[in-house]
Amino acid sequence: MVTKGHHSFTLVDEPEFRKLLDMVSTCLGYNLPTRKTLSNTLIPKYYTEVFETILQKVKESFDVCLCTDAWTSSNTQFYIAVTAHYIDHNTEMQSILLGCLNYNDRHTSENLVAFLRQMMQDWQITHKVRCVVIDNAANIQAAIRLGDWRSVGCFRHGLNLCVQNALKSIADVLEKVKAIVEHFKRSYTAQSKLEAILKQMDLPVLKLKQECPTRWNSCYEMLLRMIKIKHAIISTLALIRSDLSLQNAEWDLIEKVIPILKPFYEITQEISTEKYVSLSKALVFTNLMCKHVAKEILSQNNAKIKILLEKLQNQLLTRFHDLESNVLYSNSCILDPRFKKRGFRTPEAFERALGGLKRRIGHIRIINIEEPTVQKMEPPQNLAEPSIWDEFDAADAQVTRPLNATAAGIRELDKYVEQDNLNRKKNPLKWWHARKDIYPHLYQLMLKRLCIQATSVSCESFFSGAGLLINDRRK
Numbered sequence: 001m002v003t004k005g006h007h008s009f010t011l012v013d014e015p016e017f018r019k020l021l022d023m024v025s026t027c028l029g030y031n032l033p034t035r036k037t038l039s040n041t042l043i044p045k046y047y048t049e050v051f052e053t054i055l056q057k058v059k060e061s062f063d064v065c066l067c068t069d070a071w072t073s074s075n076t077q078f079y080i081a082v083t084a085h086y087i088d089h090n091t092e093m094q095s096i097l098l099g100c101l102n103y104n105d106r107h108t109s110e111n112l113v114a115f116l117r118q119m120m121q122d123w124q125i126t127h128k129v130r131c132v133v134i135d136n137a138a139n140i141q142a143a144i145r146l147g148d149w150r151s152v153g154c155f156r157h158g159l160n161l162c163v164q165n166a167l168k169s170i171a172d173v174l175e176k177v178k179a180i181v182e183h184f185k186r187s188y189t190a191q192s193k194l195e196a197i198l199k200q201m202d203l204p205v206l207k208l209k210q211e212c213p214t215r216w217n218s219c220y221e222m223l224l225r226m227i228k229i230k231h232a233i234i235s236t237l238a239l240i241r242s243d244l245s246l247q248n249a250e251w252d253l254i255e256k257v258i259p260i261l262k263p264f265y266e267i268t269q270e271i272s273t274e275k276y277v278s279l280s281k282a283l284v285f286t287n288l289m290c291k292h293v294a295k296e297i298l299s300q301n302n303a304k305i306k307i308l309l310e311k312l313q314n315q316l317l318t319r320f321h322d323l324e325s326n327v328l329y330s331n332s333c334i335l336d337p338r339f340k341k342r343g344f345r346t347p348e349a350f351e352r353a354l355g356g357l358k359r360r361i362g363h364i365r366i367i368n369i370e371e372p373t374v375q376k377m378e379p380p381q382n383l384a385e386p387s388i389w390d391e392f393d394a395a396d397a398q399v400t401r402p403l404n405a406t407a408a409g410i411r412e413l414d415k416y417v418e419q420d421n422l423n424r425k426k427n428p429l430k431w432w433h434a435r436k437d438i439y440p441h442l443y444q445l446m447l448k449r450l451c452i453q454a455t456s457v458s459c460e461s462f463f464s465g466a467g468l469l470i471n472d473r474r475k
Contacts, residue, residue, distance in 0.1 A: 054096055067134075067455075082100075109145075116147060130448050131150045174219070206228060206229055217264070220261040253304060260308070277332075286323055293309055335450060341354075361441055412438075
């Protein structure tokens with residue numbers, strides 16, 4: 001309860017809590033531990049048990065993807081989190097927090113690479129790490145290069161930067177919207193009046209949302225909430241703060257921006273997962289966003305909206321134009337039975353990626369396949385009457401049959417590509433689990449690729465919980 005609920009160790013010393021437990025434990029004979037026992041004995045023991053269990057699971061993994069991110073707490077302490085992601089023997093995605101540690105050294109690339117190497121050694125996965133998911137910080141990017149690890153940037157972070165940069169083109173309108181939201185947030189009178197008018201209009205009583213640049217999609221949510229209760233806001237501001245009112249053209253612009261931003265909101269929501277395959281969707285989502293923006297550019301006649309769309313288009317091309325040439329993204333897309341060639345913009349791009357995958361699959365070695373070896377088939381014992389086929393069968397039995405892993409892998413890949421795509425709503429890992437004996441080479445490569453995360457959401461979501469640990473009550 002203490003660890004999962006982020007409670008303070010001082011909880012067991014609080015008089016009312018002790019009184020409650022005394023009442024409950026009267027018939028159970030349970031004695032509440034002291035804070036010292038909890039912090040020095042029970043929690044360390046529980047930690048050791050959990051650590052050993054998780055260590056064993058990680059050691060049994062085939063290949064591992066790491067995600068890392070940094071966070072500064074409310075008391076200005078710097079923390080680094082590292083999570084591990086792998087596909088287990090049941091072909092299910094697993095995500096584990098390896099550590100969230102207070103980091104007091106200078107944040108140089110040399111120190112960071114030493115930190116990551118030590119973390120890998122502690123968890124005995126140095127030889128298993130196939131990729132590290134990072135943000136755009138220069139020091140962590142340099143650390144990854146020094147460590148000679150493959151990496152991918154956080155797709156969600158890049159997408160947020162695309163939208164934030166494009167929205168600067170309508171900054172004047174957004175500042176007015178923020179001022180309105182801020183007024184209702186700070187004024188009890190204004191909020192009460194807005195609620196009263198919402199009830200009069202028989203609308204749901206909703207509160208306005210303020211944008212936060214570091215919170216994904218917050219601008220979209222702010223604008224969407226404004227439109228949902230637009231008429232109530234107009235009426236309320238006319239009564240109490242007419243100077244904050246928006247012009248009709250500004251309301252019209254907001255209404256046009258919302259459907260433009262909606263796909264970016266949906267993609268951010270869908271790709272922010274740590275339990276399902278995500279990297280393979282990056283190519284698909286990039287193509288869908290580019291098509292969406294190009295279509296909107298042709299249909300819009302508002303000058304400000306066109307500028308916003310053109311900036312979005314430039315940002316997408318700048319940040320995501322080379323994903324198809326990245327072997328991790330292209331391999332993941334092909335090895336996801338939901339997408340295969342449909343994740344690529346052109347047939348030529350797919351063929352290039354497929355050619356690279358064929359060369360890669362030649363290095364896969366399956367335990368039961370030895371290469372190069374020859375296998376001689378013993379002539380069958382002729383228990384039946386002599387036949388005209390006897391001489392032919394005897395000669396055929398002497399033919400050597402090399403077991404070529406490269407050829408076997410390429411045959412698997414060709415057969416796999418020709419199969420119908422899996423429904424996009426289905427779980428690709430379940431599909432692979434059912435066919436791991438049919439495609440043994442591809443299955444082994446799939447374990448290396450589909451475990452890679454598209455975002456560092458696992459670290460970021462942990463920081464939300466960590467914020468509950470670092471507070472004034474935890475002494």
